Amino acid sequence: MMEYIKKVRACIRWLLEREDINLAEIKRINGQLEATHKQHSEIVADLENNIEETKSVYEELQKQCASLQEALKIVEAEKMDALSSLRDEREARMGVESLRNGLLEDLNRVKLEEKRLTDQIKMLQDTNKRLQEYNTSLQQYNSNLQADATKNAETIAKLQKEKNTMVETMNGLKDHANSVKMQLDIAKSLQNEAAKQKTDLLKEVESLRMELQHVREERDTKSAQVDSLLAEIGTYKEKTGKTAIQLDSAMAKTSALEETCSSQRKMIETLEIKLAAANEKLKRSDMTASETMTEYENMKKMLESALSRLEEAEQTILDGEKLRKKLHNTILELKGNIRVFCRVRPLLPNESGAVSYPKSGENLGRGIELLHNAQGYSFTFDKVFDHSASQEHVFIEISQLVQSALDGYKVCIFAYGQTGSGKTYTMMGNPEFEDQKGMIPRSLEQIFQASQALNSQGWRYKMQASMLEIYNETIRDLLVTNRMAAQDGGPTKYSIKHDANGNTIVSDLTVVDVTTINEVSSLLRRAAQSRSVGRTQMNEESSRSHCVFTLRIFGVNEGTDQQVQGVLNLIDLAGSERLNKSGATGDRLKETLAINKSLSCLSDVIFSIAKKEEHVPFRNSKLTYLLQPCLGGDSKTLMFVNLAPEVSSAAESLCSLRFAARVNSCEIGIPRRQTQTRSSQ
Ligand SMILES: Nc1ncnc2c1ncn2[C@@H]1O[C@H](COP(=O)(O)OP(=O)(O)OP(=O)(O)O)[C@@H](O)[C@H]1O
DSSP: OHHHHHHHHHHHHHHHHHHHHHHHHHHHHHHHHHHHHHHHHHHHHHHHHHHHHHHHHHHHHHHHHHHHHHHHHHHHHHHHHHHHHHHHHHHHHHHHHHHHHHHHHHHHHHHHHHHHHHHHHHHHHHHHHHHHHHHHHHHHHHHHHHHHHHHHHHHHHHHHHHHHHHHHHHHHHHHHHHHHHHHHHHHHHHHHHHHHHHHHHHHHHHHHHHHHHHHHHHHHHHHHHHHHHHHHHHHIIIIIOOOHHHHHHHHHHHHHHHHHHHHHHHHHHHHHHHHHHHHHHHHHHHHHHHHHHHHHHHHHHHHHHHHHHHHHHHHHHHHHHHHHHHHHHHHHHHHOBOEEEEEEOOOOTTOOBOEEOOSSSTTTTTEEEEEETTEEEEEEOSEEEOTTOOHHHHHHHHHHHHHHHHTTOEEEEEEEESTTSSHHHHHTBOTTSGGGBOHHHHHHHHHHHHHHHGGGGTEEEEEEEEEEEEETTEEEESSOSSTTOOTTSSOOOOOEEEOTTSOEEETTOOOEEEOSHHHHHHHHHHHHHHSOBOOOSSOTTOBOSEEEEEEEEEEEETTTOEEEEEEEEEEEOOOOOOHHHHTOOHHHHHHHHHHHHHHHHHHHHHHHHHTTOSOOOGGGSHHHHHTHHHHSSSEEEEEEEEEOOBGGGHHHHHHHHHHHHHHHTOBOOOOOOOEEEGGGO
């Protein structure tokens, strides 16, 4: 309880203390309240002042507001104006925007187009670059091939030389072998003789031996007789004492027998000496025979090795020839264009020339310059032959091309140029004189020689020749014997067709199997006589027709069963002169028109092939339709452009050169070989 009271007292004390504190606090708060009241009244006074001020400001503001509203009205009106003008502007802007959008679309389109074009240009540039690179690589390849070809030609020449020396050595060896053989024959006959002698001697020795034996036996019987006689003598002496006469005779008999014995012994000795000599001789002849035999064997071996080397060399030459052929064809294939050779005929007396040639530089042998109306024109071709070039020289340049007809290519060589420029001279020449023979007889000679040479490699060739001319768009058979031999009595109408293999067939045309060059020569003579020759003012013997010689070549290799089918077309075109220059009238005018038409058809065809046009107008003239397979891209085509060098022909020459230059730039495609195996037929 006490404790409790103590606590209550403490509580009361604490409450009293708290009351004091609270009183002091109330006092403080009252003081604060008073201060706050004071402050409040000050604030109220301030606020009242402020309200007054605000009121005046408000009035001021109301005034301002009224003026602003007025201004606002004005502004609103202005705004309306502005809005309407804004609308107009918007419309205008929309118009402009749609225009802009259109323009943007256009721009985008243009940009896309530009991008496409840039891509295309890039692609073209790339292609161009690639083509250039390809071209460079082709050129490189080409020059490599040419270098290889030259190297091969050198190797072939070297091998040929080696072959020649080997052939010479072989001939020497053969001679040597023959002389050795003769020696051997002599030695053999000597040996035979010696053998015979030996047998004779052996026989003699045998008979001598037998004789000796016989003599010995005789001697032995005689000796036995002597002994028996001596015994008998003894017995006589002893027993009966026969007479001395009997004894003497017996003695004489005995000594005679002894003499015979000694002479026979001598004979035996001489026979033995003879036998030894014969044996010696036999031995010697045996030795000579074996020596000759070894020498013969050595010679035989040498001859065999020389023959096998010769065979190897021949094989290498054949391989080299094959490689050269392949390289040559590859080069021509890579070129892929019509090749053009230009040939200028010599000036006739009293003519002055308008043609010159580069004396040096890269166009040497390929360039030609023509002076016309005081202006110079330069051209370059695959080859240019000046007036001094011989027929042989020109032929060397085309011989590889001719050769490829044997390898199964279609080859077409034609001569183009004005009348009197040397086309016929180039193509046919004068076959009666060796140095004046033209490309046609030379080509045929080469074909026949080469086909014979290829015989050893198993190739068998069959050839068919035909020859026609196209005169005023009409075909004439130049090999037919009776020209008017048609059923109805009129001239034969020839029609041209092409078979599936790309071969041209001219109905009713005479096709002659030829096996020798002489047959072809007589055919050419026959054709030359039939050829239509007209007269113009320019050339007394101007040929007014296109003359087409065709040789079909069928080859089969009996070893490999490979078959080839080549065609060689050699064409002497009619003169290309213009109408005003030829001065032709009447029939001649008709001829000239027909010639010009077919020549222009020829150029149309060549240019259309070069442009890779879908439609090539082959059918526009007989000439182009006839040559379609040979111009259609898979053949090897060469054009001679013949020029007359005189000043008066400069205009015509310029036309011919321009045409030839265009032809030279044409790519007609890659020549293809027509080849198959017999079993694949
Ligand atoms: N390279 C040459 N060397 C020597 N004489 C030539 C040469 N070229 C042509 N001739 C001669 O020029 C003349 C005319 O030549 P050619 O008859 O070959 O001309 P062409 O062009 O065939 O004429 P055409 O169109 O009338 O047939 C001939 O007498 C010929 O012998």
